Amino acid sequence: MSLFPVTYSLLSKQALLAHIKDNYDFQEPIHLKYFLKGMNDTYIVDTESSKYIFRVYRADRRNKSEIAFELDVLNHLNGNNVSVSVPITKKDGTFINDFLVMEGVKHGVMFSYAEGNEKPIHTVEDSYLFGESVARIHKVTEHFKSEHVRDTLDLEYLIERPLNNIKLHMEQRLEDYHFIYELISGLKEQLAMKIGEGLDWGICHGDLHGNTNVAFTDNGKLTHYDFDICGYGWRSYDIAEFRLAREIHSGHNKDEVERLWEAFLNGYRNVRDLSRNDVEAVSLFVVIRQLWLFSLCFTEAELIEEADFDNSFIDSKMEYFRTVSF
Known part of the structure; x- marks a missing residue:
């Protein structure tokens, strides 16, 4: 046999x-x-x-x-x-x-082992420290090179593949899929203008939400880990996950989200420059990140439990996409 x-x-x-x-x-x-x-x-x-x-x-x-x-x-x-x-x-x-x-x-x-403790970022002080530490990652990898091959976090990786994967899992909800497709198509046009104006490009961690993947010590030292989805990409995309996590998963109201985001940017800019164009692109990459995560859930469904990604799961994602505005 x-x-x-x-x-x-x-x-x-x-x-x-x-x-x-x-x-x-x-x-x-x-x-x-x-x-x-x-x-x-x-x-x-x-x-x-x-x-x-x-x-x-x-x-x-x-x-x-x-x-x-x-x-x-x-x-x-x-x-x-x-x-x-x-x-x-x-x-x-x-x-x-x-x-x-x-x-x-x-x-x-x-x-x-990363010494310290994981903790959700709820204060402006921690947001500032996290922004500084992310900027250090971006700054010291500006001239990084490797002989090895890695996925590039480009539009094919972030948008085209996720859309194709989502369509396969929404055959019974094509109207919803077409809504997502049209939304993302409009977003791509706006992103193309931002890319044309110039966006910072380099090594990205790929999962900088600030709730895990970083350990805080009592004296304010931060240690980053889990670079499994790192690669070359737009730095606006890399920091968009921090913004998304504050908006979606933190329980903060809109004013609190803005305070934490401003503190993050202040910490980041204390280490390296970040242009206005890069910051403006973050709102676009927040939606793209949600699209990528949506697709990832379907990709992992066979190993995690497909029952977790049923119609109610799709409903929750559609609720998010239907509230997106630019």
């Missing part, structure tokens, strides 16, 4: 622990805990003296070159005094582990 195709498999924790003991120069005892299932599998590794994060990338999402690009970004940031969770070398001096599984090859990387 031939093997049946598999979309997703979970590594044996016992086998992974044995692999870590064989390949990393850690003092025993070593404890491994499966921490989070998301776009990747995340483990916490506790040793006698330190804590680490081990991430196993899905075979259908990231190849070795794409992961190497992410690690190049992290090492570049770390080398320029930006606090990030950095990859840890194996005994042989390399970073990436290979695991042959049913669906192909999964890759795994050990990362340093």
Whole structure:
């Protein structure tokens, strides 16, 4: 009997622990805990003296070159005094582990643990600090280069692919899909003008909502992590996620959102310049980000639980898109 195709498999924790003991120069005892299932599998590794994060990338999402690009970004940031969770070398001096599984090859990387605590950003002080830290990421990667290949966060990635994917999942709601399509078509025309006037372009983190992916210490130090969807893109898009998270998920009223956004921009501009054109483009990228996230939910439905993305889920997204105005 031939093997049946598999979309997703979970590594044996016992086998992974044995692999870590064989390949990393850690003092025993070593404890491994499966921490989070998301776009990747995340483990916490506790040793006698330190804590680490081990991430196993899905075979259908990231190849070795794409992961190497992410690690190049992290090492570049770390080398320029930006606090990030950095990859840890194996005994042989390399970073990436290979695991042959049913669906192909999964890759795994050990990362340093980001000291501090995640917390939703609700104050102007934290917004300011977060803006400064994001600007440092953008500033020190202005001349970053890597020999490895990564998706570019361009209009094909942010708009065309999401629209095609959403259409596949809204065949029974084509009227709603066409509404989204027309909305985004009008938005693209406005964005084209902004791009024509010049938008800042460079390395983007890709998920800077400020609720997770950054750890705060009591003395105000911020450490960024989870650069899994980083790539070259418009910096306006990168900071739009912070704005979107304040608007949609924070529970703040409109005035509070504006105060937090202004504090973020003030912190950002304390480190590097951000043009008026870039700031004006953020409102467009907020909607584009919602489109991209909408598509992502459908993409992940098979692994997360498709029941979570039923008609009521689509209704909630349509409610957002129908309130968009420019």
